[in-house]
Amino acid sequence: MAPRQKKQRTEPKYELLYHPEIPGRGEYIRLAFEATGTPYSDVSNQEKNGYKKFQNLITDANPPVFAPPALLVHGEDYHGKPLVISQTSNILLYLGPKLGLVPEGDKIARYHVNGLAITALDFCSEAHDVHHPIDIEQYYEQQKEEAKKKAKSFTKRRIPKFFGYFETVLSENKEGDGKYLVGKSLTYADTTLWQVLEGIEFAFPKTVAKLSKTYSLLFSNFRENIKEHEGLKEYLTSDRRLPFSIGIFRHYPELDA
Ligand SMILES: N[C@@H](CCC(=O)N[C@@H](CS)C(=O)NCC(=O)O)C(=O)O
Known part of the structure; x- marks a missing residue:
């Protein structure tokens, strides 16, 4: 009982569910957290077996998630399941007022x-x-x-x-x-x-x-x-910030003017 209580106290309220190793659309959510110093867990990048956990969570959500990113909110169960919100702009709309970003x-x-x-x-x-x-x-x-x-x-x-x-x-x-x-x-x-x-x-x-x-x-x-920006400066120059590679934004010289 005691260890479980301890885990609950230290677990961040927000879990970002996104592909590992690329900034992708997950980065729009990370920046909102980083700018405001809000604790969050980046499941696929930070947790042991995180990628599997991420896949299970987006599949088991109700409604299930079509494509990541998604946000899991602890302490906000919805119809008996953990609250999971999908679609980047929708997640930001949810977080905006809570994080002071509107x-x-x-x-x-x-x-x-x-x-x-x-x-x-x-x-x-x-x-x-x-x-x-x-x-x-x-x-x-x-x-x-x-x-x-x-x-x-x-x-x-x-x-x-x-x-x-x-x-x-x-x-x-x-x-x-x-x-x-x-x-x-x-x-x-x-x-x-x-x-x-x-x-x-x-x-x-x-x-x-x-x-x-x-x-x-x-x-x-x-x-x-x-x-x-005070909240972002440290993050943007840290190695926690994932570099662009072959995700959404790709550099193919033949496509540049
Ligand atoms: N409109 C969605 C787009 C989501 C999206 O395209 N996610 C990509 C990763 S950034 C993906 O994994 N797509 C898989 C798919 O569309 O089948 C959003 O903004 O969240």
């Missing part, structure tokens, strides 16, 4: 935060579809020619359209001083967009180098401010 006292602002986070996540999905335009279950090499075509429109039109949109949002949010998308302090729209920009730069460095001068708020004020 403006306080403005019930509408949180929907703007969520709308912007979803737009950043759309950008992330489009970047993924560049290297997998035909079939998510086949290798890049099997769809390389189509990928090259998609890359052309993505780098020429879609990247500038997303950059331009977020630049406008930053300049119109006067309270944010070019540093925050909504209000005057950090929200999960900021952390999410920041990670997408990191991924886009990793995948399309030449395109970003060409465009970054045009979107000065985005590429100076905004990016630099997040890097220096």
Whole structure:
């Protein structure tokens, strides 16, 4: 009895259920926890047999999870089972007010935060579809020619359209001083967009180098401010932060402008 009680006391309330070894969409959730110093367990990366545990938890959840990330919340059982929430933007919507990552006292602002986070996540999905335009279950090499075509429109039109949109949002949010998308302090729209920009730069460095001068708020004020954020600084330079590799964001030079 005693050891069990001890385990319950030390177990973090939140468990992130995601694939091991890649930042992926799990990173959007990690950044929310890291920015706010919230304890969490990254099951697949930190626990013994974590990968198996992660697979079992997402399958056994009710409703089961179609695709990770998912969030398990201890102490919030739902219909007799541990609460498991799926979909990145949905998890962030749940955590936002609890972690102080939406403006306080403005019930509408949180929907703007969520709308912007979803737009950043759309950008992330489009970047993924560049290297997998035909079939998510086949290798890049099997769809390389189509990928090259998609890359052309993505780098020429879609990247500038997303950059331009977020630049406008930053300049119109006067309270944010070019540093925050909504209000005057950090929200999960900021952390999410920041990670997408990191991924886009990793995948399309030449395109970003060409465009970054045009979107000065985005590429100076905004990016630099997040890097220096009190809660994030240590994490972002630590080896706990997983590097990009061949996940959602991939660097294939032939797809970069
Ligand atoms: N819209 C979902 C997308 C989830 C997703 O595509 N997850 C990837 C990993 S980042 C996956 O494992 N997908 C498997 C699949 O779609 O079959 C979200 O934002 O959570």
